[in-house]
Amino acid sequence: MFVLVNLKAYPCDPVAVAESAEAVATAHGADVAVAPQTAHLERVAATGVETWAQHVSPVGHGSHTGSTLAEAAADAGAVGTLVNHSERRLGLADIDTALSAAERASLGVVACANNPAQVAAVAALGPDAVAVEPPELIGTGTPVSQADPGVVRDAVAAAEAVDPAVDVYCGAGISTGADVAAAAELGADGVLLASGVAKADDPTAALEGLLEY
Amino acid sequence: MFVLVNLKAYPCDPVAVAESAEAVATAHGADVAVAPQTAHLERVAATGVETWAQHVSPVGHGSHTGSTLAEAAADAGAVGTLVNHSERRLGLADIDTALSAAERASLGVVACANNPAQVAAVAALGPDAVAVEPPELIGTGTPVSQADPGVVRDAVAAAEAVDPAVDVYCGAGISTGADVAAAAELGADGVLLASGVAKADDPTAALEGLLEY
Amino acid sequence: MFVLVNLKAYPCDPVAVAESAEAVATAHGADVAVAPQTAHLERVAATGVETWAQHVSPVGHGSHTGSTLAEAAADAGAVGTLVNHSERRLGLADIDTALSAAERASLGVVACANNPAQVAAVAALGPDAVAVEPPELIGTGTPVSQADPGVVRDAVAAAEAVDPAVDVYCGAGISTGADVAAAAELGADGVLLASGVAKADDPTAALEGLLEY
Amino acid sequence: MFVLVNLKAYPCDPVAVAESAEAVATAHGADVAVAPQTAHLERVAATGVETWAQHVSPVGHGSHTGSTLAEAAADAGAVGTLVNHSERRLGLADIDTALSAAERASLGVVACANNPAQVAAVAALGPDAVAVEPPELIGTGTPVSQADPGVVRDAVAAAEAVDPAVDVYCGAGISTGADVAAAAELGADGVLLASGVAKADDPTAALEGLLEY
Numbered sequence: 001m002f003v004l005v006n007l008k009a010y011p012c013d014p015v016a017v018a019e020s021a022e023a024v025a026t027a028h029g030a031d032v033a034v035a036p037q038t039a040h041l042e043r044v045a046a047t048g049v050e051t052w053a054q055h056v057s058p059v060g061h062g063s064h065t066g067s068t069l070a071e072a073a074a075d076a077g078a079v080g081t082l083v084n085h086s087e088r089r090l091g092l093a094d095i096d097t098a099l100s101a102a103e104r105a106s107l108g109v110v111a112c113a114n115n116p117a118q119v120a121a122v123a124a125l126g127p128d129a130v131a132v133e134p135p136e137l138i139g140t141g142t143p144v145s146q147a148d149p150g151v152v153r154d155a156v157a158a159a160e161a162v163d164p165a166v167d168v169y170c171g172a173g174i175s176t177g178a179d180v181a182a183a184a185e186l187g188a189d190g191v192l193l194a195s196g197v198a199k200a201d202d203p204t205a206a207l208e209g210l211l212e213y
Numbered sequence: 214m215f216v217l218v219n220l221k222a223y224p225c226d227p228v229a230v231a232e233s234a235e236a237v238a239t240a241h242g243a244d245v246a247v248a249p250q251t252a253h254l255e256r257v258a259a260t261g262v263e264t265w266a267q268h269v270s271p272v273g274h275g276s277h278t279g280s281t282l283a284e285a286a287a288d289a290g291a292v293g294t295l296v297n298h299s300e301r302r303l304g305l306a307d308i309d310t311a312l313s314a315a316e317r318a319s320l321g322v323v324a325c326a327n328n329p330a331q332v333a334a335v336a337a338l339g340p341d342a343v344a345v346e347p348p349e350l351i352g353t354g355t356p357v358s359q360a361d362p363g364v365v366r367d368a369v370a371a372a373e374a375v376d377p378a379v380d381v382y383c384g385a386g387i388s389t390g391a392d393v394a395a396a397a398e399l400g401a402d403g404v405l406l407a408s409g410v411a412k413a414d415d416p417t418a419a420l421e422g423l424l425e426y
Numbered sequence: 427m428f429v430l431v432n433l434k435a436y437p438c439d440p441v442a443v444a445e446s447a448e449a450v451a452t453a454h455g456a457d458v459a460v461a462p463q464t465a466h467l468e469r470v471a472a473t474g475v476e477t478w479a480q481h482v483s484p485v486g487h488g489s490h491t492g493s494t495l496a497e498a499a500a501d502a503g504a505v506g507t508l509v510n511h512s513e514r515r516l517g518l519a520d521i522d523t524a525l526s527a528a529e530r531a532s533l534g535v536v537a538c539a540n541n542p543a544q545v546a547a548v549a550a551l552g553p554d555a556v557a558v559e560p561p562e563l564i565g566t567g568t569p570v571s572q573a574d575p576g577v578v579r580d581a582v583a584a585a586e587a588v589d590p591a592v593d594v595y596c597g598a599g600i601s602t603g604a605d606v607a608a609a610a611e612l613g614a615d616g617v618l619l620a621s622g623v624a625k626a627d628d629p630t631a632a633l634e635g636l637l638e639y
Numbered sequence: 640m641f642v643l644v645n646l647k648a649y650p651c652d653p654v655a656v657a658e659s660a661e662a663v664a665t666a667h668g669a670d671v672a673v674a675p676q677t678a679h680l681e682r683v684a685a686t687g688v689e690t691w692a693q694h695v696s697p698v699g700h701g702s703h704t705g706s707t708l709a710e711a712a713a714d715a716g717a718v719g720t721l722v723n724h725s726e727r728r729l730g731l732a733d734i735d736t737a738l739s740a741a742e743r744a745s746l747g748v749v750a751c752a753n754n755p756a757q758v759a760a761v762a763a764l765g766p767d768a769v770a771v772e773p774p775e776l777i778g779t780g781t782p783v784s785q786a787d788p789g790v791v792r793d794a795v796a797a798a799e800a801v802d803p804a805v806d807v808y809c810g811a812g813i814s815t816g817a818d819v820a821a822a823a824e825l826g827a828d829g830v831l832l833a834s835g836v837a838k839a840d841d842p843t844a845a846l847e848g849l850l851e852y
Contacts, residue, residue, distance in 0.1 A: 009696075009703040009711070037711035038677040039692075053678075055705030057648075063833070064648040066694030066707075066727030072648070072676035088705030089304040092297060092334060093327050114306050117338050121305060124333035124375070162337070162375075194702070222483075222490040222498070250498035251464040252479075266465075268492030270435075276620070277435040279481030279514030281492075285435070285463035301492030407489070510731060517728040518760060519753050540732050546763035547731060550801070551756050588763070588801075 001180055002129075002169065002190030003032045003210060004052060004110065006082065007040075010198040014040040015047060017197065020204040022049035028211045031190075035082060038068050045077020053081035055088045056107065058097035070098075070105035080108030082192075084122065086135045096125050110169060110192070116154035123162040130159055131192050133171035141196070143173040145182035156187035177212040214393055215342075215382065215403030216245045216423060217265060217323065219295065220253075223411040227253040228260060230410065233417040235262035241424045244403075248295060251281050258290020266294035268301045269320065271310035283311075283318035293321030295405075297335065299348045309338050323382060323405070329367035336375040343372055344405050346384035354409075356386040358395035369400035390425040427606055428555075428595065428616030429458045429636060430478060430536065432508065433466075436624045440466040441473060443623065446630040448475035454637045457616075461508060464494050471503020479507035481514045482533065484523035496524075496531035506534030508618075510548065512561045522551050536595060536618070542580035549588040556585055557618050559597035567622075569599040571608035582613035603638040640819055641768075641808065641829030642671045642849060643691060643749065645721065646679075649837045653679040654686060656836065659843040661688035667850045670829075674721060677707050684716020692720035694727045695746065697736035709737075709744035719747030721831075723761065725774045735764050749808060749831070755793035762801040769798055770831050772810035780835075782812040784821035795826035816851040 005021055007014055014036040025032035033050035045051040057067035073081060083098045084090045090098060095111060102109045111127040113119045119130050132155035137144050144151055152170050159166045167189040174180065175196035183191050193210070200206035218234055220227055227249040238245035246263035258264040270280035286294060296311045297303045303311060308324060315322045324340040326332045332343050345368035350357050357364055365383050372379045380402040387393065388409035396404050406423070413419035431447055433440055440462040451458035459476035471477040483493035499507060509524045510516045516524060521537060528535045537553040539545045545556050558581035563570050570577055578596050585592045596609040597618035609617050619636070626632035644660055646653055653675040664671035672689035684690040696706035712720060722737045723729045729737060734750060741748045750766040752758045758769050771794035776783050783790055791809050798805045809822040810831035822830050832849070839845035 006704055009698060009700055009706050009708040011700040011710075037706075037708050039680050039707070039711040039715040039717075041678050042681045042715075059648060061648055061650040064726055065645060065721065065724040065833075067648050067676075068678070068705075068707075069648040069676050071650075072678040076678035076681075078678075082704065084305060085704040086306070087703055089306055091302040092305045092308060092331055093299070093302055095305060096327070096331055096334075114309070118305055118309055120337035120375070121309075121334040124337060124371075125330050158337075162333070194704075219491060222485060222487055222493050222495040224487040224497075250493075250495050252467050252494070252498040252502035252504075254465050255468045255502075272435060274435050274437040277513055278432060278508065278511040278620075279494075280435050280463075281465070281494075282435040282463050284437075285465040289465035289468075291465075295491065298491040300490055407491075512732070515730040515732055518723060518731045518734060518757055519725070519728055521731060522753070522757055522760075540735070543764050544731055544735055546801070547735075547760040550759035550763060550797075584763075588759070 001184055003030065004169070004190065004192045005032065005034045005197045006054060006192060006194040007034065007036045007198045008194055009037065010195070012198045014044050017203045018044045018047040018049040020207055022047050024204060024207040024211060025049070030211050032207065033080065038073065041073060041076035041078050050079060051077050053078040053107070054085065056081045056083065056098055056101055058090065058094040058101060060101060060104070070101040070107055074105040074107055078107060080110065083109055083111045083127065085112045086114065086133055095122060099125055099127055112171070116151065116158040119155040120158040120162050123159045123166045127166060129167035129169055129189065131169040131171045133192065137172035140173050141175055143179040143182065144170060145179060145186055147173065149186055152183065152186040152188055177209050180210055214397055216243065217382070217403065217405045218245065218247045218410045219267060219405060219407040220247065220249045220411045221407055222250065225411045227257050230416045231257045231260040231262040233420055235260050237417060237420040237424060238262070243424050245420065246293065251286065254286060254289035254291050263292060264290045266291040266320065267298065269294045269296065269311055269314055271303065271307040271314060273314060273317070283314040283320055287318040287320055291320060293323065296322055296324045296340065298325045299327065299346055308335060312338055312340055325384070329364065329371040332368040332381070333371040333375050336372045336379045340379060342380035342382055342402065344382040344384045346405065350385035353386050354388055356392040356395065357383060358392060358399055360386065362399055365396065365399040365401055390422050393423055427610055429456065430595070430616065430618045431458065431460045431623045432480060432618060432620040433460065433462045433624045434620050435463065438624045440470050443629045444470045444473040444475040446633055448473050450630060450633040450637060451475070456637050458633065459506065464499065467499060467502035467504050476505060477503050479504040479533065480511065482507045482509065482524055482527055484516065484520040484527060486527060486530070496527040496533055500531040500533055504533060506536065509535055509537045509553065511538045512540065512559055521548060525551055525553055538597070542577065542584040545581040545594070546584040546588050549585045549592045553592060555593035555595055555615065557595040557597045559618065563598035566599050567601055569605040569608065570596060571605060571612055573599065575612055578609065578612040578614055603635050606636055640823055642669065643808070643829065643831045644671065644673045644836045645693060645831060645833040646673065646675045646837045647833055648676065649834070651837045653683050656842045657683045657686040657688040659846055661686050663843060663846040663850060664688070669850050671846065672719065677712065680712060680715035680717050689718060690716050692717040692746070693724065695720045695722065695737055695740055697729065697733040697740060699740060699743070709740040709746055713744040713746055717746060719749065722748055722750045722766065724751045725753065725772055734761060738764055738766055751810070755790065755797040758794040759797040759801050762798045762805045766805060768806035768808055768828065770808040770810045772831065776811035779812050780814055782818040782821065783809060784818060784825055786812065788825055791822065791825040791827055816848050819849055
């Protein structure tokens with residue numbers, strides 16, 4: 001199971017979370033990545049943890065003031081990026097273009113979607129993985145695997161039907177090892193989480209708990 | 214072949230074009246619809262022509278000032294709507310919601326896409342039809358069926374693979390009967406066109422020409 | 427005092443509200459306008475009531491599928507338009523362009539703003555009027571004139587400092603004649619309201635109440 | 640005169656440009672800043688050059704995936720930020736909120752505008768400076784001070800009328816010391832430039848040329 005910790009714009013110390021994540025990943029032989037603010041990519045990557053961007057813009061080099069250029073994110077140490085997170089929605093054509101941008105910069109891509117139909121839609125654009133996150137569960141502490149397990153199963157089936165090479169991650173409400181185990185049980189290849197680690201008093205303990213599944 | 218004439222924001226007389234379209238459709242036993250500005254839906258529908266909206270907002274009844282409510286478009290006489298036109302892109306989640314809105318209001322939906330991958334993506338959301346319109350060809354007078362026939366064939370195949378019930382229309386650069394015939398030959402079920410009719414000196418003659426395929 | 431009733435996307439009968447508004451306006455010699463969905467402009471204008479659009483797009487004639495062309499709104503009977511409502515925010519440059527579009531189509535413009543600083547900003551772009559509507563009060567039934575009378579006073583002063591020709595309207599939470607009187611007392615030239623009339627069981631009674639100030 | 644070099648998403652080496660800018664600024668006792676991609680803020684700031692962000696999001700700490708948090712930009716070494724660049728337009732309310740975000744993070748703000756009316760509008764929101772950049776001149780090599788000197792004079796007057804404390808910078812088409820001198824002559828306090836330095840074969844020479852006014 002891949003564990004992606006999205007730091008959003010939380011008031012956490014990104015380097016401290018990254019160090020925790022790297023230590024726990026090494027100790028457990030687990031695959032844990034951290035997605036900080038773009039401005040923090042460089043210092044997070046310097047910890048050695050697998051570093052992801054939270055977003056890249058659907059542009060290439062050029063006159064794009066205020067964009068998040070995939071190549072710049074990669075320069076700063078990112079190896080992958082979220083695209084179309086429910087807090088940073090893109091137009092369909094822009095998702096397609098952002099995927100090309102990420103590919104050009106050799107970034108892996110997790111494209112987010114609200115429900116199984118949208119999972120099928122983004123899977124058709126060829127990301128490495130899709131993440132299904134019902135918006136109403138984000139930040140609630142109730143995992144989708146518990147609130148609505150059918151959503152995860154249907155998302156896995158939808159992605160499989162479109163392209164078996166596309167992994168499916170499960171987001172929204174994940175905070176315990178039991179949630180991770182439930183996601184795996186439903187066919188997910190990884191989990192996205194945010195507040196459960198980023199806002200934890202003890203991120204190391206929170207991550208340890210997640211990996212005890 | 215379904216022929217949808219999109220009047221965009223062109224300085225044409227929408228009622229005159231609608232009357233031409235209705236007369237030509239009746240004379241040829243053809244299926245011709247007109248998509249005017251939202252403010253002109255009512256007067257266009259009053260001509261008896263099949264009337265479409267150019268867009269509906271991804272909302273239901275509520276506090277949505279400045280929205281284009283699907284139910285209001287239907288009230289005014291629309292029986293279908295374009296969604297995600299390249300000049301009015303929507304986020305992926307918003308396309309999904311706009312499709313639900315259109316369905317609730319009993320509007321047919323043609324969802325637009327730039328290329329075969331995006332055709333597959335929007336087809337996964339369950340519209341009645343998808344329209345493939347490479348943005349670089351819109352308004353050029355060079356039909357996609359001629360500039361890049363593989364795009365149409367691939368779009369038809371992509372939609373078929375996702376859902377055989379979804380029709381495929383071909384847009385961008387259609388202006389003659391030969392273009393319509395070429396689109397049909399490549400597997401399209403209809404065409405979208407705009408300036409070829411809306412900006413024609415003689416819309417009736419332009420439509421007659423289109424139907425002589 | 428100008429009274430603008432914004433029907434948003436509410437599930438009301440726009441013609442019934444328009445007829446009420448026209449009857450009450452005539453009976454009281456008052457200035458009452460109704461802003462329906464764009465698709466309903468024509469039927470609302472047919473009642474004889476002063477008819478406003480809820481939004482116009484920052485475009486002129488051209489390839490703008492899904493836009494709300496100012497000229498089309500005017501054709502359908504609108505004599506004015508809201509711009510930059512908090513439910514339909516525009517970029518600063520787009521507000522400027524939408525104002526030009528409205529002027530070209532001879533539509534009056536009320537540009538909306540959240541607070542006195544934004545009132546000054548939009549007043550600098552030359553609308554006929556600005557409306558100050560703190561977003562947190564919209565739809566609450568608590569009028570800004572009561573929740574925070576300083577906002578109205580400061581908005582009036584801010585607009586006056588920029589351009590004395592710009593009227594100031596007061597929105598958010600207006601539902602009674604006392605609210606209208608309080609707005610007038612604070613220096614406002616009109617009020618914007620929505621749910622207080624559009625969702626009233628008896629719109630005529632709601633409007634009568636508003637005009638008894 | 641303040642000289643702000645916007646690297647946009649150009650394929651330049653941001654550290655090399657920053658080192659050139661720092662060396663030239665020191666040699667001339669001039670005020671030169673560089674605005675790189677957000678992901679490059681940290682390495683650019685490490686050169687010692689005055690470092691600016693190209694954009695900050697209108698948000699505070701919280702669930703804002705893919706945002707550019709003002710505090711994170713400041714952490715990475717930015718001391719100021721552009722807001723509302725013509726390539727990254729914001730809604731009026733969002734400009735207001737982004738200004739608050741920048742202030743909270745102790746970032747200076749240059750708010751961009753297309754024309755004198757928009758200059759007055761953004762000046763009313765209280766930035767440190769406004770930059771007037773007619774979009775049709777960006778990247779052309781023709782400076783606004785030459786193409787339309789009245790725009791600069793009117794922008795200076797417009798900002799002065801709203802708030803004398805707000806500086807006015809002149810952007811679009813600046814590439815030589817004569818352009819900078821002309822901008823100063825027209826009342827500007829600084830210049831924004833991009834391709835003239837970022838795409839120069841020899842950024843040091845380009846900057847030297849700019850400062851010889």
